[in-house]
Amino acid sequence: MVLKTTPYWWEQSPRPKTETVALPTSIDVAVIGAGFTGLCTALSLARGGASVIVFEAGVLGCGASTVNGGMVGPSFHKLGIDGLKNKYGVDRANAILRESVGFIDYLDDFLAAEGIEAEFVRAGRFRGALRPLHYDAMARDLEGLQKAVGVEGDMVSKSEQHQETGSPIFHGGLVYHRDGGLDPAMYHDGLARTVRDAGVTIAPETAVTALRKSSAGFELTTVRGTINAGQVAVCTNGYTGAVTQDLRRRVLPLRSAMIATAPLDPTLMKTLMPKARVYGDSRRLVAYYRPSPDGSRILFGGRGSGLADNSAANFRILHRSMIAVYPQLSEVATDHVWSGLVAYTFDHAPHIGRFQGGALDGAFYAMGYCGSGVARSSYFGSKLGLKMLGDPNGITAFDDLDFETRPLYGGNPWFMPALLMWHRIADRMGL
Numbered sequence: 001m002v003l004k005t006t007p008y009w010w011e012q013s014p015r016p017k018t019e020t021v022a023l024p025t026s027i028d029v030a031v032i033g034a035g036f037t038g039l040c041t042a043l044s045l046a047r048g049g050a051s052v053i054v055f056e057a058g059v060l061g062c063g064a065s066t067v068n069g070g071m072v073g074p075s076f077h078k079l080g081i082d083g084l085k086n087k088y089g090v091d092r093a094n095a096i097l098r099e100s101v102g103f104i105d106y107l108d109d110f111l112a113a114e115g116i117e118a119e120f121v122r123a124g125r126f127r128g129a130l131r132p133l134h135y136d137a138m139a140r141d142l143e144g145l146q147k148a149v150g151v152e153g154d155m156v157s158k159s160e161q162h163q164e165t166g167s168p169i170f171h172g173g174l175v176y177h178r179d180g181g182l183d184p185a186m187y188h189d190g191l192a193r194t195v196r197d198a199g200v201t202i203a204p205e206t207a208v209t210a211l212r213k214s215s216a217g218f219e220l221t222t223v224r225g226t227i228n229a230g231q232v233a234v235c236t237n238g239y240t241g242a243v244t245q246d247l248r249r250r251v252l253p254l255r256s257a258m259i260a261t262a263p264l265d266p267t268l269m270k271t272l273m274p275k276a277r278v279y280g281d282s283r284r285l286v287a288y289y290r291p292s293p294d295g296s297r298i299l300f301g302g303r304g305s306g307l308a309d310n311s312a313a314n315f316r317i318l319h320r321s322m323i324a325v326y327p328q329l330s331e332v333a334t335d336h337v338w339s340g341l342v343a344y345t346f347d348h349a350p351h352i353g354r355f356q357g358g359a360l361d362g363a364f365y366a367m368g369y370c371g372s373g374v375a376r377s378s379y380f381g382s383k384l385g386l387k388m389l390g391d392p393n394g395i396t397a398f399d400d401l402d403f404e405t406r407p408l409y410g411g412n413p414w415f416m417p418a419l420l421m422w423h424r425i426a427d428r429m430g431l
């Protein structure tokens with residue numbers, strides 16, 4: 001079987017051919033990046049009466065937004081409830097948690113209101129515990145989240161977990177009932193249509209190569225000409241480059257990769273994923289898996305190798321990881337492997353706001369979703385657009401969190417291989 005190196009999602013939703021659009025000489029707002037963040041930002045702005053152009057360096061949907069696992073949840077802050085309270089204080093921490101619970105409802109309502117079809121199904125998420133200790137920690141976290149923000153979840157004991165998963169490796173787990181999965185490329189295509197219908201110009205294959213402050217706001221140089229914009233929104237997440245260096249040095253790009261099995265026997269699918277939820281587990285080096293929306297195959301994702309798209313290495317890592325979770329798949333063919341870049345941050349929080357100082361003074365941004373960005377980027381994008389319009393509905397609990405960098409860090413996370421290796425060893429040792 002030929003192993004394709006394009007996303008499984010692109011079989012049904014191939015990337016559209018670029019139609020060259022005329023560039024205006026000036027515009028109210030220029031958005032850099034046409035993923036979920038950039039498109040949702042543009043939509044809010046256009047609905048608020050602004051003229052908007054979205055610049056995309058590659059073909060439409062070449063970033064993370066059409067290649068991800070499509071798994072949607074609240075993405076609770078990786079610091080945990082206590083970490084959040086220590087860092088931001090009780091009130092801010094509770095506000096962040098409350099808002100996070102709402103991300104998935106926001107996306108659900110948004111898709112329905114805009115009539116965007118994305119095969120969104122909220123069948124819940126099962127998270128397996130790889131050690132009894134992890135199970136106890138999950139139970140404590142769930143109790144905390146239930147008390148703080150009423151999260152709907154249940155612990156599942158080892159003796160009952162066959163109802164949730166056909167994997168033999170877990171010591172029980174946790175179900176979040178309100179999570180779900182969608183087809184990200186279908187969502188992105190529908191979103192791009194909606195954004196264009198709202199009057200926004202989308203310019204694919206038009207990389208912004210320079211950005212400087214001007215009397216009108218900003219002057220953007222692109223590979224197809226120069227344009228003046230009153231305001232700029234930087235929505236480049238894992239692909240943030242030297243053009244916006246002050247933001248690049250605040251995010252850590254990491255490669256996330258996925259494989260798709262060939263269609264499986266329906267009885268085997270039912271055994272492996274009995275309730276067709278989305279899945280993850282308690283390891284440090286994240287792994288995520290789910291059935292395809294038609295229920296025919298398994299899509300399995302995790303950390304890729306290095307920053308370049310090394311399909312062969314990614315395939316080896318993910319295939320090994322998938323067989324460890326589901327030994328039943330050892331003889332099954334895999335027909336797709338693909339990957340994209342996500343953006344982590346030094347404080348594990350996503351960031352939204354208006355940059356102050358330096359070459360980007362006054363530019364708006366939303367990024368740093370730490371690998372969980374389907375709902376977050378949509379929500380943050382819509383809020384960013386409102387914020388740029390001066391609409392108080394654009395206020396979020398995440399506003400103006402200190403967007404940290406580190407001395408000597410310029411945007412190349414050279415230390416990541418060593419850190420990932422440490423997490424891999426810690427996973428093996430069950431730490």
Ligand SMILES: Cc1cc2nc3c(=O)[nH]c(=O)nc-3n(C[C@H](O)[C@H](O)[C@H](O)COP(=O)(O)OP(=O)(O)OC[C@H]3O[C@@H](n4cnc5c(N)ncnc54)[C@H](O)[C@@H]3O)c2cc1C
Nearest residue numbers: 033035036037057063064065068069071208340372373374
């Ligand atoms: C393999 C994989 C699996 C994932 N799985 C999940 C999941 O299951 N659930 C989940 O919640 N999240 C997941 N994510 C994360 C999620 O996809 C991202 O957080 C989200 O899509 C980010 O959207 P975005 O619009 O901010 O960035 P992107 O979609 O990455 O878009 C940024 C765009 O900016 C463009 N750009 C950069 N520089 C320039 C420039 N100078 N000029 C013009 N354009 C520029 C890039 O070309 C890119 O298209 C996954 C990511 C990957 C890669």
